[in-house]
Amino acid sequence: MKIILIRINKLHLNFAQAGFNEYQKRLQHYCNFTDELLLVNCKSKEAGMIKKTEADAILKKIQPTDFVVLLDETGKHLSSEKWAHQLEQYQSLHKQLVFVIGGAYGFDEVVYKRANALLSFSTFTYSHQLMPMLFGEQLYRAFTILKGEPYHHA
Amino acid sequence: MKIILIRINKLHLNFAQAGFNEYQKRLQHYCNFTDELLLVNCKSKEAGMIKKTEADAILKKIQPTDFVVLLDETGKHLSSEKWAHQLEQYQSLHKQLVFVIGGAYGFDEVVYKRANALLSFSTFTYSHQLMPMLFGEQLYRAFTILKGEPYHHA
Numbered sequence: 001m002k003i004i005l006i007r008i009n010k011l012h013l014n015f016a017q018a019g020f021n022e023y024q025k026r027l028q029h030y031c032n033f034t035d036e037l038l039l040v041n042c043k044s045k046e047a048g049m050i051k052k053t054e055a056d057a058i059l060k061k062i063q064p065t066d067f068v069v070l071l072d073e074t075g076k077h078l079s080s081e082k083w084a085h086q087l088e089q090y091q092s093l094h095k096q097l098v099f100v101i102g103g104a105y106g107f108d109e110v111v112y113k114r115a116n117a118l119l120s121f122s123t124f125t126y127s128h129q130l131m132p133m134l135f136g137e138q139l140y141r142a143f144t145i146l147k148g149e150p151y152h153h154a
Numbered sequence: 155m156k157i158i159l160i161r162i163n164k165l166h167l168n169f170a171q172a173g174f175n176e177y178q179k180r181l182q183h184y185c186n187f188t189d190e191l192l193l194v195n196c197k198s199k200e201a202g203m204i205k206k207t208e209a210d211a212i213l214k215k216i217q218p219t220d221f222v223v224l225l226d227e228t229g230k231h232l233s234s235e236k237w238a239h240q241l242e243q244y245q246s247l248h249k250q251l252v253f254v255i256g257g258a259y260g261f262d263e264v265v266y267k268r269a270n271a272l273l274s275f276s277t278f279t280y281s282h283q284l285m286p287m288l289f290g291e292q293l294y295r296a297f298t299i300l301k302g303e304p305y306h307h308a
Binding site for chain 2: 013014015016018019022047077078079080083104105106121122123124125126127130133134137138141152153
């Protein structure tokens with residue numbers, strides 16, 4: 001299975017980029033993982049307009065048969081074990097799995113409409129700068145759980 | 155109010171240390187924050203023994219009047235706004251607030267017994283390497299919420 005992460009704009013915190021790089025490197029042992037970085041430059045500073053511009057860029061990257069999971073505060077809260085088994089199920093049912101991390105203001109309605117599932121990383125709001133790293137770590141953790149490797153201490 | 159973070163052993167991932175440093179620096183504008191790093195070297199490799207050794211070191215650093223909050227998966231799940239207001243309440247009631255991040259295996263029972271509150275950062279298990287950074291970001295976010303500063307987009 002191919003796993004794609006769509007995300008908006010470069011990370012400006014160096015450690016956030018370094019953290020994401022680390023987990024991206026580790027993931028290469030477990031899956032075909034692609035980082036799809038969208039450079040979105042919206043002239044407006046209004047949150048709604050920014051979300052619409054980002055939504056256009058996101059939807060252009062998604063194929064009709066893709067299974068699309070948004071990383072979103074309103075999504076499902078899972079344990080790492082349940083998430084690993086969810087991922088295993090996705091792998092058995094879909095060829096290409098697309099995860100999307102929104103911009104600083106979240107997603108426009110049209111992105112929610114296209115989504116097949118929503119996954120929450122916390123009841124807290126985390127900086128969207130940290131999300132690629134957190135997603136990378138959790139995806140890596142899921143594969144180590146499914147392979148019975150010692151990374152995860154239940 | 156003084157805020158102390160107790161944590162176990164050095165971070166070996168450079169980006170995790172750099173991330174924590176960044177938020178620690180930002181926090182200096184908002185509170186008297188101290189990072190209390192405990193170097194715990196347990197001869198045993200057994201999880202229970204490691205937790206007991208860590209517990210001894212943790213409890214030695216805690217004063218009887220401290221309000222102690224463990225960062226723990228079994229703790230309360232709050233939104234960033236609710237967490238900010240919780241923090242404000244703690245500030246009004248206690249002189250010294252101590253947060254504790256456990257080691258790779260979590261906390262021994264005696265640490266749970268001393269704790270005044272438990273706070274969860276996710277239903278996911280995150281690497282304990284990432285926890286100081288995540289805690290720093292969320293504490294920083296809380297202060298910006300309480301001050302009405304534009305960092306947090308609700």
